[in-house]
Amino acid sequence: MSETSQLKTTPDEGAESQKGKKRDRSASEERLIAAGTEIFSKHGYSAATTKMIAKKADVNESLIGRYFDGKEGLLLSIIERFIEDLRTEEPPYPAQATLYDELENYLLFKLNMKDDRDCLGRIIIVQCLTDNKFRKKALERIPIFTDPNLLKRLETLRDNGKIPATEDLEGICQDLEAYIHGVFLFDLILSETPEKEVFARARKFLARYTRGID
Structure with a gap:
């Protein structure tokens, strides 16, 4: 084989090697996110260790620092992923004929996901209240968003x-999302208000909010 031929094949081999590394990293990140979600939910943030998470994910512990900049970064990435899943999930109910009915169904759909959000929600609250740096990072990386499915x-x-x-549809989506966050964090988690009461309050809120719009 000539020297020229060898030079031509080297870049291709290098590109394949880089693709393989990216696939390996992506797979490791996914395992760490899944393991971190389980360990954080089971033990809480403080009691969970990177060793526990790495063992569950079956990867080297050092990868948590390399890929996520430590345990805190992993938690923030988990929260980001969870919120992205919420944004892209299509509502299971059919489109409604009025604004009130649409917002009511959407709100109840999101609040009924309480069990899926409960553990992470508690961890977020505790960390934000006890760690000011974490709170700032969380606010930067986890903003109030507009759900594209609801907007559509x-x-x-x-x-x-x-x-x-003339109505600001994105503003309506953001208002509702802020309300859902508040109900979830303060009523369902901190106050442990019965769901029946939470839903009754939510319907009253929507009746007032949509008055003059619907």
């Missing part, structure tokens, strides 16, 4: 004349 449904209602054309 509101746009359909507006196109059908059910919402005035």
Whole structure:
């Protein structure tokens, strides 16, 4: 084989090697996120250790520092992933004919996911209250978002004349998301208010909120 031929094959081999490394890293990150979610939920943030997480994920402990900049970074990545899953999940109920009905179904759908969010929610609250640096990082990386699925449904209602054309649809989505976060964190977790009471309050809130819009 000539020297020229060897030079031509080397870049291809290098590219394949880089792709393989990226796949390996991606697989390790996924295992660490899954393991971290389980360990944090089971033991809490303080009691969970990187050794426990790495053992559960079956990877070298040093990868937590390399890929996530430590235990705190891993928790933030887990929260980001969880919120992204919430953003992309299509509501299971059919599109509704009025703004009130659409928001009511959406709100109840999200609040009924309490069991899935409970452990992480408690961990977030504790860390934000006890660790100011974590709180700042969480606020930077986990903003209030607009759910694209809800926004699409509101746009359909507006196109059908059910919402005035002048209404800020993204603002409605953000208002509802902020309300859901508040109910979830303060009513369902901190106060442990019965769900029946929480849902009754939510319906009253929506009735007032949609008055003049719907």
